[in-house]
Amino acid sequence: MPEKSASNLVAEPQSPPKIRSPKRPAGTLYRGKEGMWSWVLHRITGVSIYFFLLVHILDTALVRVSPEAYNAVIETYKTPLMAIGELALVAAIAFHAFNGLRIILIDFWAFGAKHQRTMFWVVIALWVILLIGFVPRHLSHAFGG
Amino acid sequence: MSLIEAPRTPTRGRRTGGINWEKWGWIYMRASGVVLVVLIFGHLFVNLVAGEGVKAIDFAFVGGKLADPFWVVWDGLMLWLALIHGGNGMRTLVNDYATNPKVRKVLLIGIAASTAILLVLGTLVITTFDPCPAGATPALLPSFCEAL
Numbered sequence: 001m002p003e004k005s006a007s008n009l010v011a012e013p014q015s016p017p018k019i020r021s022p023k024r025p026a027g028t029l030y031r032g033k034e035g036m037w038s039w040v041l042h043r044i045t046g047v048s049i050y051f052f053l054l055v056h057i058l059d060t061a062l063v064r065v066s067p068e069a070y071n072a073v074i075e076t077y078k079t080p081l082m083a084i085g086e087l088a089l090v091a092a093i094a095f096h097a098f099n100g101l102r103i104i105l106i107d108f109w110a111f112g113a114k115h116q117r118t119m120f121w122v123v124i125a126l127w128v129i130l131l132i133g134f135v136p137r138h139l140s141h142a143f144g145g
Numbered sequence: 146m147s148l149i150e151a152p153r154t155p156t157r158g159r160r161t162g163g164i165n166w167e168k169w170g171w172i173y174m175r176a177s178g179v180v181l182v183v184l185i186f187g188h189l190f191v192n193l194v195a196g197e198g199v200k201a202i203d204f205a206f207v208g209g210k211l212a213d214p215f216w217v218v219w220d221g222l223m224l225w226l227a228l229i230h231g232g233n234g235m236r237t238l239v240n241d242y243a244t245n246p247k248v249r250k251v252l253l254i255g256i257a258a259s260t261a262i263l264l265v266l267g268t269l270v271i272t273t274f275d276p277c278p279a280g281a282t283p284a285l286l287p288s289f290c291e292a293l
Binding site for chain 2: 043046047049050053054057058060061063066067068070071074077078083086090093097100101103104107134137138141142
């Protein structure tokens with residue numbers, strides 16, 4: 001027995017269905033979610049660390065020139081501005097390290113692929129814990145007497 | 146003969162035999178990554194967290210470390226693993242974003258050249274390093290240089 005008789009359908013003229021376009025891209029497991037943002041952050045932190053590494057190899061190479069040359073350049077690392085830069089560097093390294101281990105677990109372990117989203121938040125938690133330990137310690141070294 | 150190639154037609158044809166360098170690059174990123182987590186966290190702890198942190202770093206501090214073969218091996222491993230890891234990562238980014246073939250080639254050559262030059266430079270520095278160079282100001286040297 002049909003719920004609506006044919007006469008009712010005729011009596012209510014059907015308006016065309018309204019389909020609103022989504023405000024944000026949606027409908028994938030990846031886009032705009034933890035998977036995508038971990039990938040974006042991994043690239044940004046990776047490039048930042050790479051350029052620091054190039055400079056760091058060159059500044060350390062000055063130990064082969066003379067004690068004075070090395071000390072003069074390394075003194076420029078012991079300024080308030082560079083202390084902030086060192087915090088950013090350690091923050092970038094810590095994220096890249098923890099998220100890199102997450103990538104390995106996703107690649108080699110079925111559990112990892114299934115729980116990649118949870119593991120992203122574990123990465124963020126470990127990153128926050130490490131920085132809670134490091135930031136006050138480094139700032140007291142850099143700014144303390 | 147069709148003018149439009151089928152989707153997913155490989156540009157260079159399917160690889161037959163030989164070493165799969167992309168696979169080994171993929172494995173290298175993961176293997177070196179695990180080791181680098183240990184090496185770099187250890188490096189950051191000794192140089193920035195322990196003792197007086199960044200304030201203690203000077204020629205005497207680095208000289209004292211590099212006089213010990215343990216730290217020469219540690220720093221040498223870090224140099225090679227990290228620079229190749231970073232260079233390979235940059236290669237991935239260039240392949241992803243540099244769409245102009247000429248720009249891409251220049252960038253890839255630049256990455257390869259800077260990696261090779263810095264590997265040679267860094268290796269020479271840590272293997273030929275003298276913590277007590279003759280004629281240097283004694284106050285700037287590690288304390289054990291006085292005994293020489």
